[in-house]
Amino acid sequence: MKRYINPSPAQWSEILERPLFNAADLAGRVQSILDEIKAEGEPAVRKFTEKFDGVALDKLAASTDEINEAVKLTDPKLKAAIETAAANIHRFHAQQKSVLTKVETSPGVVCWQKAVAIDKVGLYIPGGSAPLFSTVLMLALPAKIAGCKEIVLCTPPNKEGKINPAILFAAQLVGVTKIFKLGGVQAIGAMAYGAGDIPKVNKIFGPGNQYVMAAKQLISISDVAIDMPAGPSEVAVMADGTANAAFIASDLLSQAEHGPDSQVVLVSNSEKLVDEVEVELEKQLKELSRAEIAVKALGNSVAIVLNTEAEMIDMINEYAPEHLIISMNNYLDVAEKIVNAGSVFLGNYTPESAGDYASGTNHTLPTNGWARSFSGVNLDSFTRKITFQEISKEGIQKLGPVIEVMAAAEELDAHKNAVTLRLTEIKEQ
Template identity: 55%
Template sequence: MKVLVTPPQSQWKKALARPVHKTKSIEKIVKPIMRKVKRQGDKALRKFALEYDHVEIDQLLVSKQEIAAARELVSEELKAAILKARLNIEKFHRAQETPDLEMEVMEGVSCMRRSVPIQRVGLYVPGGTAPLFSTVLMLGIPAQIAGCRQVVLCTPPNPEGKVHPAILYTAELLGIHTIVKAGGAQAIAAMTYGTESVPQVDKIFGPGNQYVTAAKQIATKKGVAIDMPAGPSEVLVYADESAIPEFVAADLLSQAEHGVDSQVVLVCTTEKLAKKILQEVEEQAKLLPRHKIAEKALENSVAVVLNNPDKAVNLINEYAPEHLILSVSDVDELIPQIVNAGSVFIGNFTPESAGDYASGTNHTLPTNGYARSYSGVSLDSFVKKITYQKITEEGLKQLGPVVETMAANELLEAHEKAVSIRLAYLNQQK
């Protein structure tokens, strides 16, 4: 990791730049994949499974027999952990439910709003170098609470043509029955257009690599919504002398091991502390099974020394991290100042991995600075808010002239007449 000591604000953007992917070159690869899936359906998915996953797939949909077999392959310890995580995530997301809103805004004019589930949702669950069964929980639980009518789960198969048993166990636990052996841009295409085996969906959720992200953004141009533009994982840790270097190093590495294009940022109050933490990062990285991935990610990463708390807050908000860990003594004063972050982890004993798995919050979060304008996935992500209005005869007599005046001044005569014709009718009834 590079170390920058009190860099001027003018250098922050360049110093904290995420790993750059050439969007146009990625789209040149993704667009033909999506077109082929649109034209050829299941045939294209099988072809891409052979090309990218190096496996021949006869049956794209996971069978009941495969799910039953997977259930036996998951250890009791892992089942218990998944059940506990499910309880916490469900509890927190169920608390996000809001009652229908109904009010009379003026005499005879009532307005209402209620939440309606998105009918068909697609969940993308990465399964390559790390089979993310936790993502099944993070997406499946709010979809279940919202009451989405159809849930489709796509995840890449392993070289034996199978889906990781923990993914299947978790999906079954949540009542997800349509599980497709497809990954990458082709999976997004299948959910966007629909194929013989894969139902078309209204909204696609889930993290993925740069090709999945590009495919999701293309899907938005085809009338399918997405949760957010989400790319490689990232974390920023803000630490002062109250931080424990071993903990901070472990948190940095927990994100670095996600992928070679992940980024971790350390903001420290002193250069001495930064050196302690980076030394610990170096030592811990050697012991990781995924140390090569982590070390590559660390090349994209940076440590910044800022002894001015106000500047540190400004830097955090400018970077807008996906995950923000606050290991500082004055954390309660700091929290209200944080306005750009996907999810915040407070204190020395709140590792980012707790949020990734089981604390209850959602781990599908905005990356690449999108935390400035996007929220992470929540129950709200799976519902639409529909508004209603009802006006009585007396209500229209009071509100009608207001609408007539506004419509006339916007030169929209038909709008005005839609009110006038009713008022004239009511006057004739006297």
């Protein structure tokens, strides 16, 4: 990790620059694949699956027999862990249901809002070197709680044309309705446009590599909604002299092992702690199966020492991390001043991996600074809000003149007339 001691605020933006991720560089190649899928449907999807995943499939859908076999193959301890995590995630997201409240905004004028589930949602689950069965829980459970009628899951097959058993176990556990052996751009295109048995969905969720991210951004322009713009994963750690260096190193490495383009940031007011963390990083790297990936990610990463807590808070709010760990003595006070972050982990005993798996919060979060304007996935992500209003005769008599004045000022005569006709009719009764 590069180290900076008391850099000036003018330098922060450059120091905190993310690894280059430019979907525009891939747009031409990805768009040509999407265009072919839109025009040809399933034959194009099969073609690209064979080309990119190296497997020719007889059937794209996962069969009931395959799902049942996956349930048998999944280790009982892993099943129990997934079930516990699912219960926590369900509990947290279920309490996000909105309560319908009618408001009388003025006498005789009643307004309310109702949450309505998105009918068809598509979930993309990476299945390469790290098959993310945990993401199945994070996306399918809120979709189910929200009331989505169709939950379509796409995940890439291996060279034998099979899906990771844990992904299939998690999918059947939480109520996914259709599962397809599809990865990459072809999966996003199939769900965006429909292809054979793969239905066109209304919104697509889930992480992926740079090609998947580029595909999601392109289809979101005019075809299908997506969860959020996203890029490589990231974590920032705020720490003072009371923090545990070994814990911090483990948190930094847990994010660095996601991919070579991930980024980790350590912000501290203690240079001694940064020294200790560097020692722990070297020590723990030797024990990691994905050490080579983590080392590359650490090349994108920085440790910054600042004089004051206020500067640390300002820097984090400028960076707007996907994940933020606050390992400080007064972490609750510091947390109150954080306004830009996807998900926050408080104290020495709250690792970021808890949120990735089992605490209950969602791990599908805005990256690349999008936490300044986007929330992570939550129950609202799977719903639309429809507003209603009901106005009585008495209500329109009171509110009508206000509407007439405003419509006339905007020179929208028909708007005014829609009120005037009603007021006239009431007067003539």
